[in-house]
Amino acid sequence: MSFLTIKGAFRHAAKIGLGVFALTTLTAEAGDKLVIESWRNDDAKVWNDVIIPAFNKSHPDIKVTFTPTPPADYNSALQAKLQAGTAGDLITCRPFDVSLALYQKGNLEKLNDLEGMKNFPDVAKTAWSTDDGKDVFCLPMASVIHGYIYNKEIFKELGLSVPKTESDFFKVLEKIKDESRYTPLVMGTADQWEAATMGFQNVGPNYWKGEEGRKALIDGKEKLTDPEYVKVWEHLAKWKPFLGRGYQAQKYADSQNLFTLGRGAIYPAGSWDITTFNEQADFEFGAFPPPVPDGQKTCYISDHTDIGMGLNAASANKKEARIFLSWMAGPEFAELYANQLPGFFPLGNHKISIKDPVASEFLSWRGQCEQTIRNSYQILSRGTPNMENQLWNVTVQVLNGSMAPKAAAEEVEKGLKTWYQPHM
Amino acid sequence: MMTHSDIRKPFPWHILVFLGPGLLIYLTVSVYPLLDTLRLGFFSEDESGATFFVGMQNYANLLFSEVWSEPFWNALKNNLMFFVIHMLLQNPIGLLLALLLSSPRLRLSGTYRTLLFMPTMLSVVIVGFVWQLLLSPLWGISEDFMYNIGLGDYFDAWLGKEGTALVTLSLISVWQFVGIPMMLIYAALLNIPEDLNDAGVVDGANSWQIFWNIKLPLLLPTISMVSILTFVANFNAFELIYAVKGALAGPNFSTDIMGTLFYRTFFGFQLQQGSPTMGAAVATLMFLIILIGVAIYLFFVQRRIQRFQL
Numbered sequence: 001m002s003f004l005t006i007k008g009a010f011r012h013a014a015k016i017g018l019g020v021f022a023l024t025t026l027t028a029e030a031g032d033k034l035v036i037e038s039w040r041n042d043d044a045k046v047w048n049d050v051i052i053p054a055f056n057k058s059h060p061d062i063k064v065t066f067t068p069t070p071p072a073d074y075n076s077a078l079q080a081k082l083q084a085g086t087a088g089d090l091i092t093c094r095p096f097d098v099s100l101a102l103y104q105k106g107n108l109e110k111l112n113d114l115e116g117m118k119n120f121p122d123v124a125k126t127a128w129s130t131d132d133g134k135d136v137f138c139l140p141m142a143s144v145i146h147g148y149i150y151n152k153e154i155f156k157e158l159g160l161s162v163p164k165t166e167s168d169f170f171k172v173l174e175k176i177k178d179e180s181r182y183t184p185l186v187m188g189t190a191d192q193w194e195a196a197t198m199g200f201q202n203v204g205p206n207y208w209k210g211e212e213g214r215k216a217l218i219d220g221k222e223k224l225t226d227p228e229y230v231k232v233w234e235h236l237a238k239w240k241p242f243l244g245r246g247y248q249a250q251k252y253a254d255s256q257n258l259f260t261l262g263r264g265a266i267y268p269a270g271s272w273d274i275t276t277f278n279e280q281a282d283f284e285f286g287a288f289p290p291p292v293p294d295g296q297k298t299c300y301i302s303d304h305t306d307i308g309m310g311l312n313a314a315s316a317n318k319k320e321a322r323i324f325l326s327w328m329a330g331p332e333f334a335e336l337y338a339n340q341l342p343g344f345f346p347l348g349n350h351k352i353s354i355k356d357p358v359a360s361e362f363l364s365w366r367g368q369c370e371q372t373i374r375n376s377y378q379i380l381s382r383g384t385p386n387m388e389n390q391l392w393n394v395t396v397q398v399l400n401g402s403m404a405p406k407a408a409a410e411e412v413e414k415g416l417k418t419w420y421q422p423h424m
Numbered sequence: 425m426m427t428h429s430d431i432r433k434p435f436p437w438h439i440l441v442f443l444g445p446g447l448l449i450y451l452t453v454s455v456y457p458l459l460d461t462l463r464l465g466f467f468s469e470d471e472s473g474a475t476f477f478v479g480m481q482n483y484a485n486l487l488f489s490e491v492w493s494e495p496f497w498n499a500l501k502n503n504l505m506f507f508v509i510h511m512l513l514q515n516p517i518g519l520l521l522a523l524l525l526s527s528p529r530l531r532l533s534g535t536y537r538t539l540l541f542m543p544t545m546l547s548v549v550i551v552g553f554v555w556q557l558l559l560s561p562l563w564g565i566s567e568d569f570m571y572n573i574g575l576g577d578y579f580d581a582w583l584g585k586e587g588t589a590l591v592t593l594s595l596i597s598v599w600q601f602v603g604i605p606m607m608l609i610y611a612a613l614l615n616i617p618e619d620l621n622d623a624g625v626v627d628g629a630n631s632w633q634i635f636w637n638i639k640l641p642l643l644l645p646t647i648s649m650v651s652i653l654t655f656v657a658n659f660n661a662f663e664l665i666y667a668v669k670g671a672l673a674g675p676n677f678s679t680d681i682m683g684t685l686f687y688r689t690f691f692g693f694q695l696q697q698g699s700p701t702m703g704a705a706v707a708t709l710m711f712l713i714i715l716i717g718v719a720i721y722l723f724f725v726q727r728r729i730q731r732f733q734l
Contacts, residue, residue, distance in 0.1 A: 072670065076691030079698060094695075101697050105473040190584050192674045193694070246561020248584025248675065254562050381695035384491055388695040389672060396675050402586060418491055 033063045034320055035088030037081070039074035040307070042275070046340045054336055055327055062320045082107045082312070089315040090324065093138035093308035095127035096377045102310070103130070103137040109311040111136050114322060116329025124347035127305035127373070138308035139325050142337060142344035145362045146202040146302040149269040149277065151262060152284040154182055158265075162288045166235065169291040173242045176265045184242035186264035188250025195395040196388070198268035199239070201374045204232040205300035206292050210372035218379055220422025224413040225406075231293075233398045233405030240401050248400055256280070271343035271362045278342070278356070287361045289369060303371035305347065383419030390415045458711070464704035475701060482705035496706075498677055499685040500713070502590055506681055507658040509594035510601075514654060515647060517598070518605025523635070525606070526613045537610070541603035548600070552667035555596045559583055583668065586678040593679055597664055601657075605650045612646040613639065645729050652721045659714050662687060682710045 036047070047066035055064060067088060069077045075098060081087035082102070091108065093099040102108045111117060112135060117125075120140050128138035150162070158179055163169040176184040189195050208214065208228045216222040222229075244250060244258065259267040260280035267273070269287070277285060292299045309328060311321050327333060334346035335353075342356035345363055354360045381388040390412045397403035403411075416423040468478040485492045521540060525533050543551060558564050559582060567579045582588040616639060624634045662683025665673055671693045673680035688696065690703025 075694070076698060079691065097695060097697070101471070104471050188584075189675065191670060192672055244562070246581035246584065249556075249559065249561055249581035250584070251556075254560065258562060377695065382697075384696070386694075386696035389693060392672060392694075393674065393676055400585075400675060402676070415491075 033065065034090060034317055034324055036064065036066045036090045036092065036309075037074075037078055037088040037312075038066065038068040038092035039071040039094075040092065041068035041070055043341060044068055050340050051333065051336055054332065055324065058327070059323060062323065064324065082314075085314055087312050087314070089312050089317050089321045091138075091310045091312050092141075093128055093310045095305050095308065095373075097379070097382050099128055099138055099308070099310065100130065103135070107313055108137045109313045109315075109318070111139060111311065111325070114139065114329070115326040119329050119348040119350065121347075121349065124305060126378070128308045128310070131379070138310035139329055140305060140347040141307045141309055141328070142341075143303050143347055144306045144344060145271045145365065146198065146304070147269060147271070147287050147289045147362060147365070148202075149259070149267045149273060149285050149287050149358070151182075151259070151265050152286050153262070154180070154265045162286075163291045165291050165294045167294050170238060173266070177242055180265075183244040183258060183264035184266060185239055186255050186259045186267045187239075187243060188247045188252070188255050189396045189399050190249050190251045190254075192392040192396050194252055194255070194268070195236075195399050196376075196391040197374070198270060199236050199399065200232060200391055200395045201302050201304075201376075202268055203235050203290050204229075204375070205302055205370075205372045206290055206296065207231045207235075208375070209298075210300035210370045214372055214375040214378075217375055218422070220420075223423065224416070225409045230405050230409045233395070233408045236395060237398050237401070237405050239399060243399070271345070271359065272341075274343035274356060274358050274362075275341060277358075285358065287358050289365045299365075299369040301365050301369045301371055302374060303345075303366060304373045304377075307344065380416065380420065383416075385415040385418070387412060387416060461704045461707050461711075464701055465708040467701045467704075469699060469701050482702055483709070485702075486705055486709065492702075495677065495680065495685055496709075499680045499682050502677075502679065503659055503661075503681040505590060506594050506597075506661065507655060509591065510598055510654050510658055511651065513595075513598045514602050515605050515650060517602050518650070519609055519643070519647070521602070521606045522609035522613055523639075525610055537607075540606060543600045544603035546600070548663040549667045551596065551600050552664050555599075556583065556668055559592070584675065586675050589669070589675065590679045593664060593668060596668075597661070600664075601654075604653070605647075608646055608650055609643060612643050616642050641730070645731055648721070648725055648729060652718060652725075655717050655721070656714055659710060659717070682706070682713070686710060 044066055052064045052066065056062070065088075075094070078087060078091065087107075091102075093102075093108075099108065103110075114136075117136060117139065122133070124140040124143075125136050126133070128140065129136050154176070155161070158175060160172050160175060163172045173184040176182055187194055187198060205213070208217070208222070213222060213228060217224070244264065250258075255264075255267065256273065256276055257280075258264050260277055262281070262283055289299055289301050309325060311318065311325065315321055329348065331348075331350040331352065334348055334350045337344060338346050338352055338354050338359075339356070342354065342359035343362070345354075345359075346352060354363060376388040376391055394403060394408035394411050398405055398408050413423065464475075465482055466477060466479055467475040468481065469475050486496050487493055524530060525537055527533075530536070558566050561567065561579075561581045567576065570576050570579045580588065582592040620638055620642075621634055624638050629637065659682060661681060665679050665681055665684050666687065669679050669684075671684055671688050671691075673684045686703060686706045687693075689706050690698055690700060692698030
């Protein structure tokens with residue numbers, strides 16, 4: 001029963017044990033030391049070497065430490081730490097409901113009056129506002145954009161051009177498959193989230209018309225069984241022959257490796273992949289937005305508000321934390337963050353220049369296409385069954401060919417119906 | 425004048441001193457959380473984090489409402505399957521290996537013993553990672569290996585498919601833990617006096633008869649103990665599935681067992697909020713399942729096992 005008891009003991013033992021520990025460390029280094037909680041363990045170097053030193057130039061008296069937890073454990077670890085009173089002063093916020101729940105439980109401080117919050121447009125703040133939009137509880141940090149990253153050398157070798165429409169896209173894939181040994185589309189379904197995030201949410205906005213469809217789904221005016229959603233899964237079902245052999249056991253890191261080794265041509269991407277690819281790929285790569293369905297003029301992209309920064313309501317250093325947050329709201333942080341981590345795009349009104357060519361390619365789509373965020377993130381993943389988790393599950397099954405697009409739509413709609421009033 | 429009975433023995437402080445720390449630790453990190461888990465299962469939680477009493481509602485949801493019962497029964501079914509595969513393979517293979525190791529004609533038996541026991545001591549995360557690499561259709565060596573022995577056409581993305589993922593993970597787990605039954609049975613085998621075997625030989629028994637009529641009956645208590653240990657470990661299993669397939673135990677929950685279901689429910693996953701109260705209900709059911717299993721073992725198996733005074 002060790003497992004049971006250990007987990008059960010977690011909350012209570014943590015309160016006693018870690019509480020004492022925290023108390024001793026707090027008194028040992030009293031006052032002005034800020035601790036940042038984050039799931040971005042990839043970014044530790046950037047924070048430690050660039051961002052924190054830059055902040056300390058203007059505020060040498062405030063010590064800041066960046067202490068990330070691996071992404072998969074972040075939510076649970078953070079929750080346990082908050083309950084035990086050992087969480088850091090600044091808390092990196094997931095968008096929408098996860099952070100909203102923390103705010104409602106009183107774990108996050110209200111930030112309406114934070115100096116610098118005025119630098120952000122309302123749309124950037126929605127991911128960290130209450131449903132009525134009155135209270136903001138995290139400072140918007142960055143968004144990520146979906147699209148495709150492609151190997152320019154393979155495209156040149158096979159004489160391909162960037163596809164604009166859906167039929168172009170499948171023609172390109174067909175050609176890669178027939179005329180070369182490269183994997184046409186580099187994605188696996190082992191980790192499940194890529195299927196929903198790089199598949200469904202990447203391709204989808206073009207069909208459900210971005211924000212219009214997202215809001216209609218929340219209002220209950222549209223259902224997932226409507227043709228605009230079934231078409232997304234129909235599109236994804238067509239991917240199967242172009243994914244690599246054994247893609248069912250291919251993990252996210254496998255996909256990244258496969259692409260950076262030059263063995264695959266097109267990679268359904270999130271802009272955050274750019275940093276990894278810059279380090280690992282020794283060929284030139286470019287990006288293109290999700291091709292539009294044939295005949296459609298407007299294009300839609302997923303420009304997802306992904307990361308914010310909140311203030312722990314139980315922090316002992318609120319004054320210093322607010323100073324740090326205000327600095328983060330300014331242009332210096334935006335410029336540093338965007339260029340140190342190409343692919344994370346600042347959400348403020350500052351004019352900044354992005355040097356990375358692929359990142360600025362991604363960013364240029366903001367001017368050509370309508371933007372939206374992932375449709376499962378606001379409100380719709382509040383209940384059980386959880387819509388986001390369901391999307392992972394059914395989309396994987398569609399890609400594996402074990403579920404029909406229509407059945408996938410029905411399954412998710414059935415899930416929403418069980419708990420979400422507008423869909424009943 | 426004092427009679428003999430008036431002499432009071434001093435209070436046995438030393439017992440308290442020696443038992444105290446252990447008892448205290450056991451009570452605080454094992455008994456109390458367990459009882460508190462049982463209590464928490466009767467509560468529910470609202471948005472602000474406040475809890476209120478709901479009686480058996482969580483259990484009713486888990487067992488009967490469609491949203492919860494489907495994953496629950498699926499996890500239980502997968503868990504049973506996981507256990508059955510362990511029982512069918514781990515004990516017989518453990519027994520076989522122990523018999524081979526105890527053979528006086530085997531050279532280097534110490535080396536084999538160490539090698540076979542080695543995986544048991546590795547972290548589950550490492551085992552999961554290594555096997556994922558071995559079985560990977562992209563980088564793995566198992567495909568070439570199967571081609572070399574003429575079975576290449578049968579290679580598949582076993583860890584990624586609904587039909588095979590759970591069996592594959594069970595086999596990985598069997599591979600890792602087969603050392604434990606092997607060592608326990610091996611130790612029991614060494615305890616069987618040579619005289620008994622010799623007597624059997626004198627009576628004209630061949631080695632198969634000696635195994636069947638002498639060794640196996642003497643090993644049965646050990647084998648049944650190993651079985652119940654396997655049962656408890658399997659129904660508490662979590663790490664391997666989580667390390668290889670994540671908390672969503674894909675594809676389509678085909679590898680979801682009680683441990684992963686509990687993790688998802690208690691801690692939440694991705695956009696799903698964790699629910700400590702519902703998680704406690706799942707944990708309580710896990711506890712009950714294990715309790716029932718152990719009780720069945722105690723009443724129906726343990727009491728019937730004949731122990732021989734050697």
